[in-house]
Amino acid sequence: MILTLTLNPSLDRTIEVGSLTRGAVIRAAAAHRDPGGKGVNVSRALLANQVRSRAVIPFGGAEGRQLLALLAAEGIDMISIPVVGETRSNVTLAEPDGTVTKINEPGTALTAAELDTLASAVLDAAGSADWVVASGSLPPGVPVEVYAVLCERFAGAGIRVAVDTSGPALVSALAAGPTLVKPNREELAEATGTPIAYVGDVIDAAGKLRAMGARSVLTSLGADGALLIDGDQVWYGTCPVKEPRSSVGAGDAMLAGFLAAGARGESALAEGLAWASASVGLPGSRMPSPADIDRTAVRICTPDPALPLMSGG
Template sequence: MILTLTLNPSLDRTIEIGSLTRGSVIRASTARLDPGGKGVNVCRALLANDVVSRAVVPFGGAEGHRLLGLLAVEGIDVISVPVSGLTRSNVALAEPDGTITKINEPGTALSAAEVDAVAEALVAAAHSADWVVASGSLPPGVPVDMYARLTTRFAAAGLNVAVDTSGPALLAALTAAPALVKPNREELAEATGSSPRTLGEALDAAGKLRALGASAVLASLGPDGAILVEDGRTWYGRCPVPEPRSTVGAGDAMLAGFLAGGAHGEAALAEALAWASAAVCLPGSRMPGPADIRREGVRILEPDPTQPLTSGD
């Protein structure tokens, strides 16, 4: 069983538009509302592919109850922790060429008592887990070393911990030696202080995160694919998407696919790429099921360190 923690869950509204023009009235072609938050999305992807998982989420206000309702409709096994603030809402504007403009609220502040309540719920559920996934941004009021402390606690109990976050929270988590971290290209740059411009520089950056404590690094590189660095070995793969619709949640689908694929080596990277590319072909933050996943498009390649990376992530 895979247990996920989403400290900063959300309602995610995705609006498809013809083009984004500042200061104008824009007519939407479609709109959808999905339950959001990185750990929530990991659970949604796993459930869509019949992999047992459970999500721990704080919730507050009418928005929080709406979130729980959406999760119930999808059949997600949820451990919900009530908090006094309001669950946040995010908006993504999707253009036909796959360009996504996101507006994310910061989320409600959590008190020390509320943070403790969420942590206790996570610990109580972790006894039946193989992996614990701690992912997403930290809301106001949560200590920057929260993921690091949880990683230390679960690793001591023999559990594998995957961390998918950014900034100071990622750097703090690395000191606790998580089994896996999953940055994207921007987060690699932020963590190492240098933006990778070639595949070789991205591999070097992933190696730096391993040197800081991570046992393995799965890094998504947007249209350039993904890399996996673990145990002194590296793999690189791609799965081109001819008609992208939305990148929202694609990284979460990648992490879910990696864990479902065995969480180690070439086969897991291939599964991660297949799930992520399928997610990019779907609207909003919809997670791919078996009918959406096309593994035949995945290519695991010998990494060329001189290969330039596409602008953007």
Template sequence: MILTLTLNPSLDRTIEVSSLDRGTVIRAAAARLDPGGKGVNVSRALLANDVASCAVVPYGGDEGRRLIGLLSAEGLDMVTVPVRGATRSNVTLAEPDGTITKINEPGTALSAAELDTIAEAVLSAAHSADWVVASGSLPPEVPPDVYARLCERFSSAGIHVAVDTSGPALLAALAAGPALVKPNREELAEATGMPITRMGEAVEAAEKLRAAGARAVLASLGADGAILVTDGAVRYGECGVDEPRSTVGAGDAMLAGFLAAGASGERALVEALAWAAAAVGLPGSRMPHPCDIHRDRVLLRPFDPSMPLGATTL
């Protein structure tokens, strides 16, 4: 079973527009409301593909109750933790060419007592877990070492920990020795202070994260695919998308596919790429079902250090 923790979940509203023109009235072509938050999305993707998962979800206010209602309607197994503040709402503007503009609220602060309650909920639910996924941005005023402290407790209990976050929270988590981290290209650059314009630089940055404590690095590179860097091995693959709809949640689908396939080796990388590409082809933050996933489109090949990278990240 895969347990996920999302400290800063959200309601994600996606609005499709023909073009984004500032200072004008824009009529939406379509709109949808989805549950959001990185760990929430990982659990939703696993649920859609019949992989056992449980999500720990703090929630508050009308937005939080609506979030829990949406997740309940999907049939997600979850542990809910009420908090004083209101769950945040995010807005994504999607254009026909695949260009995505996101507006993310910061979320609500969590008190020390609320953090302790959430941690206890995670620890109680983790007894049957093979993996714990700690992912997403931290709410305001939450200490950056929160994922690191959880990682230490789970690792000592023999549970694998995957971390998907950024900034100080990622740097702090590395020192706790997570089994896996899943940064995107921008997060790799931020964590290492390196410009990442070529494949070789992405691999070098991933190796720096491993030197800092991570045992494996799955780095998403947007339209350029992904790399998996482990002890003594670098694997690279890509999967094209005919009609990109939304990149929201695609990185979460990538992590879900990787864990669902055993979290090691080429097979797991193929699943990760296929699930992520399927998510890009769906509107909003919909997670792919088996009928959406096309493993035959995944291409694994030796990485070329001189290969230039584009700008899109997952």
């Protein structure tokens, strides 16, 4: 089983528009309301593909209750922890070419007692868990060291930990030696202070994260695919999307597929790419089911350090 912990979940509303023009009145083509948050999305993707998962999430206020109702309707196995603050609500504007504009609320602060309750809930549920995924942005006021502290607690209980966050929280977590980290291109550049324009830059920057404590690094690169460094091995892969609709949650789908496939080597990278590609072809933050996933388009190859990256990551 794969446990997920999302410290800053959200109620997500995705609005599809023909084009986004600042200052104009725009009519929506469609709208979708989904549960949000990186760990929540990982659990949703795993459930859609019959992989056991349990989501640990804080919730508060009307948005929090709506979030729980949506998760319950999807059949998510969850441990919900009531908190004083209100769950945030996010808006995504999606254009036909796959371009998305996100407006994310900051979320609500969590007290030290609430954080401890969340961590204890994970540990109490971890008896049969293979992984804990600790992911997402931090609510306001939560110390940047929180993922490092959680990683040490979970690893001390013998659980493998995957961390998917950004900025100082990611850098801090590395010192705790997570089994896996999954930055995207921008997060990798920020964590290492390294401009990333070529595949070789990704390899070098991911190597720096390993030197800082991460055992394996899975980097999502948007339309340019993904790169995995696992031990002394480096794999690079792509999986083009014919009709992109929304990239929201694609990185979470990639991490879910990677973990579901064993989280090691070429085969896990290929599965993660297939899940991510399928996610991009779906509206809003829907997670792909087996019927959506096409593994035939995945290509895994020896990385060419001189290959330029075309997308924004």
